[in-house]
Amino acid sequence: MKKYTYTEKKDTRSGFGAGLSELGKSNPNVVALCADLTGSLKMDAFAKDHPERFFQVGIAEANMIGIAAGLTIGGKIPFTGTFANFSTGRVYDQIRQSVAYSGKNVKICASHAGLTLGEDGATHQILEDLGLMKMLPGMVVINPCDYNQTKAATIAIANYEGPVYLRFGRPSVPNFTPADQKFEIGKAVILNEGVDVSIFATGHLVWKAIEAGEQLAAMGINAEIINIHTIKPLDNSAVITSAKKTRCVVTAEEHQMNGGLGDSIAQLLARELPTPIEMVAVHDSFGESGTPDQLMVKYGLDAVNIVEAVKKVITRKG
Amino acid sequence: MASIAELEKIVPQVRRDIVRMIHAVNSGHPGASLGCTEYFVSLYFEVLKHNAAKFSMNGNGEDLFFLSNGHLSSVFYSVLARSGYFPIKEITTFRKLNSRLQGHPTTHEGLPGVRIASGSLGQGLSVGIGAALAKKLNNDNQLVYTLHGDGELQEGQVWEAAMYASAKKVDNLIATVDMNGQQIDGSTDQVLPMGSLKAKFEAFGWDVLDLEKGNDITSVLSVLKTAKEHTGKGKPVMILMKTEMGHGVDFMMGSHKWHGVSPNDEQLAQALKQNVETLGDY
Incomplete structure (x- = not known):
């Protein structure tokens, strides 16, 4: 068995935040939207560095998905951020019609997926999101394993044209993927x-x-x-x-x-x-x-x- | 610039297209489509700055229109074809297998002129806001127009979007609500009375304009011109447009019963008699 080690535990959502922050600097078309969970999604750095490209929509996820779809029409690459439950089940029809069926280049980025959200309980612990998203024709569904891979995936999906669901989580977990490992969509x-x-x-x-x-x-x-x-x-x-x-x-x-x-x-x-x-x-x-x-x-x-x-x-x- | 007379000539032809295309497949939504004909003709043949011959999804440098109440596809397809987005002959494929003219409009089959799928109600205002925000980021001074049904306003997402648009000063957006007072199960007052939409949108921080005569070209053009003058002043603009469902076909007028029903052969003949062929049928 090959030996895997890690020097620290980190949360995958912070990998997303770091990736988004890098994209903010490297790609002027990247915009971000958040439904009142900027801190939880680690979107603060992007929001601070690029206020003109950050849209705080409030607790209105359906509207957020629709606005994201509209932003693509002007050539933008929107990354939406909220918990996995509110990123999928709550807005399924908005994603289905305005994003997937319309073929819009929206990146639906979802934190706090699964049981490891912890104490908040079942209302917030979605365990159905991968299924919901993979059922949609044309939707790419990604669930990276650690901080480094989540960061790399975040950067990679900006260069892919089409709707993507990117799922990550809240707890700190071993960070063992090499920082320089290239993320290839669809490559195990x-x-x-x-x-x-x-x-x-x-x-x-x-x-x-x-x-x-x-x-x-x-x-x-x-x-x-x-x-x-x-x-x-x-x-x-x-x-x-x-x-x-x-x-x-x-x-x-x-x-x-x-x-x-x-x-x-x-x-x-x-x-x-x-x-x-x-x-x-x-x-x-x-x-x-x-x-x-x-x-x-x-x-x-x-x-x-x-x-x-x-x-x-x-x-x-x- | 089209003259009023020229626009008025297009109107009955579009109404003929609507009833003929719905009759041909015995399915579709004639009522609200007929009621919004003057609005669509004004928009596509006079108000919008757009490039029908060279459609681009981004629409940079052009005005954009989003149809939120997608069941008005017949009137939308008619004005798109007649303003040059695709060959008028293609209207014969409406709602048929392998067509770009789906029952409800979609980008999925690549029909020029359509920038979002609609049909499931309540989503178009959010999309319009997103497109308007992109225009601001792109320093593009053209405007975004959206159309909604009054019954559609019962969808909660519309109010999420309404709250956002005024709070974030999306002032390059002109939304219009088709106030025909009807929905599938009856009048809006019977199904779910919405009270004063003017008071509601004003309370939500919109600049609200009333259009009493939504089936009169001169009035429609006038309010669209005013609406344009009201953009860029820190508020989104709303036109509350009173129309008559089924306008232009006497037996369809004013009733929710023609929301989603096709005319039969005899009714088609009657409807066509009331709307003369002005530009040539497809």
Whole structure:
């Protein structure tokens, strides 16, 4: 098992803030909109440095999405910022009609996704956003794993023409992606080459997958670990190549099993290469209040759950 | 500059287009489209600075129009075609398979003249604000126009947008509400009375203009001219335009029943008799 280390833990939302701040300096067409969560989204630096290109819309997310769509018509590249729940479910029809169907170059940037929002509870912990967004024709869906990758993804999506959903979170998590690693939309990152099982993880679960990989190595199981930062378009060839080699698959994500990464991978494998698969995800349930760590344990999204899923799926190999 | 007489000549032709295209596929929304014909003709043949022959999505240096109540697609398509955005013949594809003229307008099939999809109500004012903000960033002095239904104002997003536009001084925007007083289930007063829209928009900080005769070209042109003079003064401008649903076709006039119903053969003949062919049918 390849060794991964980190010098500090950082929140992915700060990676977004840093990426946006850099874009502000490098790309005059980048504009940003926020629905009264500038501090939470780490958009303060952009707002301070480029007040003419920052639009505070107040607590009015539907209006924010519509304004963003309109700004693209004048050639701007709008980045909207609010919590993941208010970025997706609350404004689904606005995104569907004014952004996705209209083909507008809007970047929907969503923080506080999943259970790790913590104490605020289920009203704010959306676990359905990846599914909602990947269902929309033409929508690119990205869920990076750490600070450096979120920063790189933020910068990369400005150069992509079309609607993008960028999902990140609140807690501080190990920052291990090299700062100079180029972010390629739709290109999976192989973190460890292995032969016994393929673990496909996204977002905060990528580090959990690395932890699980170390535990599995101690048991003599050599896991291939792949970071799927782009849920859509899915890196089909990376998934199939790995599954062909290991002949069993575990997926891991901070999201409902319905509609998430596991669902996309299962669909692909069912069509192309039927393979035993286990999914580490939330099982048709809302979250609740608690610390992020407590919630990840209670809802079965910890390293140990990945280890258990691996042990189970290996027994199912033909 | 088109003369009043020239514009008045276009109006019955557009009304013929509307009823013919809806009749041809036995589907569409004639009522409000007929009611807003004078507005569309004034806008596209006189008021807007626009380049129909060379459509660009960005519309830099041009006035922009956004149709928020997308079910008025028939009148929109008629004026777009007749002002040169696409061949008039293409109107025959309205609402048919593989057409750029979808039931509700969209950018998805690449129809020139359309810059946003609409149909699901309440979204166009926000989009218009965004386009107006982009014009300001681009130092583009042209204006943004939007059209909304009065029933559409029951959507909450409209009021989010209304609050934003005045608070942030989006004063290069002229919104118009088609006050025909009708919606699908009945009159707006029966379905959900909205009280004084003038008082509401003024309370929201808009510069509100009344247009009593929305089916009279001279009056429409006059209020659009006034509205333009009111831009650039720190407030968004609202025109409350009273129209008659189904105007120009006597048996459709004033009733919500023709919101989304096609005329039959006999009714079409009657409607065409009341609107003479002036520019040649498509």
